Amino acid sequence: MNETKGLIFDIQSHSVHDGPGSRTLIFLKGCPLHCEWCANPEGMEYRQRPLYRVTKCVHVKQKCVRCIEKCPYGAIKSSGEEELPLIIDWDKCEKCTTMDCIKACLNDAFVMCGKYYSVADLMRIFTRDINFWGRNGGVTFSGGEPLAQKEFILEVLKQCKEKYIHTAIETSAYTSREHFLNVFKYIDFAFIDIKHMDSDKHKEKTGVGNERILENITDLIESGWPGRLIIRMPVIEGFNDTDENAIATAEFMKNLGLREMNILPFHRLGESKWRQLGKIYPYKDCEGTTDEVLGRIQDIYLDRDILCYVSSDTPF
Ligand code: SF4
Ligand code: SF4
Structure with a gap:
């Protein structure tokens, strides 16, 4: 096979x-x-990597911080802006093997690509x-x-x-x-x-x-x-x-x-x-x-x- x-x-x-x-x-x-x-x-x-879909994110509307708390590299920060609620340091993500942000998000705002x-x-x-x-x-x-x-x-x-x-x-x-x-x-x-x-x-x-x-x-x-x-x-x-x-x-x-x-x-x-x-x-x-x-x-x-x-x- x-x-x-x-x-x-x-x-x-x-x-x-x-x-x-x-x-x-x-x-x-x-x-x-x-x-x-x-x-x-x-x-x-x-390579596999997460995509961040802004329109699905309820960080501003519902004060959700699940991904911020779970990210092992501290790569996610709040911007407080509805247009782009989270600021992600994608350079840090290149080393990430867990991609905990995907598991943490209940709204499919982080999804796996690949x-x-x-x-x-x-x-x-x-x-x-x-x-x-x-x-x-x-x-x-x-x-x-x-x-x-x-x-x-x-x-x-x-x-x-x-x-x-x-x-x-x-x-x-x-x-x-x-x-x-x-x-x-x-x-x-x-x-x-x-x-x-x-x-x-x-x-x-x-x-x-x-x-x-x-x-x-x-x-x-x-x-x-x-x-x-x-x-x-x-x-x-x-x-x-x-x-x-x-x-x-x-x-x-x-x-x-x-x-x-x-x-x-x-x-x-x-x-x-x-x-x-x-x-x-x-x-x-x-x-x-x-x-x-x-x-x-x-x-x-x-x-x-x-x-x-x-x-x-x-x-x-
Ligand atoms: S891929 Fe890893 S480092 Fe990047 S935001 Fe998700 S959990 Fe954090
Ligand atoms: S867990 Fe999902 S909905 Fe919550 S702040 Fe993170 S990306 Fe947005």
């Missing part, structure tokens, strides 16, 4: 925007990139969901970066293929060439993000350059991989929303024979999650991407014979 375990922060059944048909979506923890606009920041770190699953656990979930997938559905692995937990993702994908389960992935492609090509033997459908074609700019906002990403995409196509690949780009104002970047991305795709792009408008849905992690969302003042900008970028791809889908308006 395989005992490889993966750290997962969310599982969603019946997703219809993450590959063909209805799908079960698995979010793996840990990511080598740190995109400042990330909508799932709780997936960045590879749970370990064995490959067998996930296969049981897929067996439960399989009747809802229909003819085209299956499983999509997302994150975080789903390729980061190397052994686990490889083993789950192998077992999916043994059971003829359709597999999709949402990845940054930022991993070693060897691991990337190996894992893709078991993937049918992929979304790969290209956040910027200029490596310095890519590094400025994500923490890493784009060379490995572009090389992995190139090597995948040249390997004759038979799956369907959609390139994705989150459109971020003042970062990658220029004509120049769209043209460079389109040219890169054309040279490889890639014909499908999915541009995603920026939204601020991740803001509350940044707050739950005790962090300030770097894009909290950024407005959503306008239809005008999306239309302009879409035209650049269409003019170069690349199908360009906007947001969830996709043909799958």
